[in-house]
Amino acid sequence: xxxxxxxxxxxxxxxxxxxxxxxxxxxxxxxxxxxxxxxxxxxxxxxxxxxxxxxxxxxxxxxxxxxxxxxxxxxxxxxxx
Numbered sequence: 386x387x388x389x390x391x392x393x394x395x396x397x398x399x400x401x402x403x404x405x406x407x408x409x410x411x412x413x414x415x416x417x418x419x420x421x422x423x424x425x426x427x428x429x430x431x432x433x434x435x436x437x438x439x440x441x442x443x444x445x446x447x448x449x450x451x452x453x454x455x456x457x458x459x460x461x462x463x464x465x466x
Contacts, residue, residue, distance in 0.1 A: 392430040395419040409445075424452060 397416045404410035417424050 392427070395423055395427050410448075412449075421452070 395417050397418050399413070399415040401411060401413045404412075417427060419427070
């Protein structure tokens with residue numbers, strides 16, 4: 386695993402998406418498989434505080450910020466299984 390890959394350990398996906406009707410509205414969402422303590426360590430390893438500080442001049446408002454626990458997952462049934 387490369388040095389950059391090590392910081393991604395535990396992350397299953399990270400998305401950055403734009404609102405289709407307003408490209409100035411952006412959401413970043415990461416899916417992490419681990420404990421809250423592991424999540425905090427992974428965020429620190431990725432330099433989350435520095436990332437937030439670096440983009441701050443471009444942020445007009447923060448609509449949502451936090452860490453959330455999945456309480457329900459809904460997925461389609463696969464035809465083959």
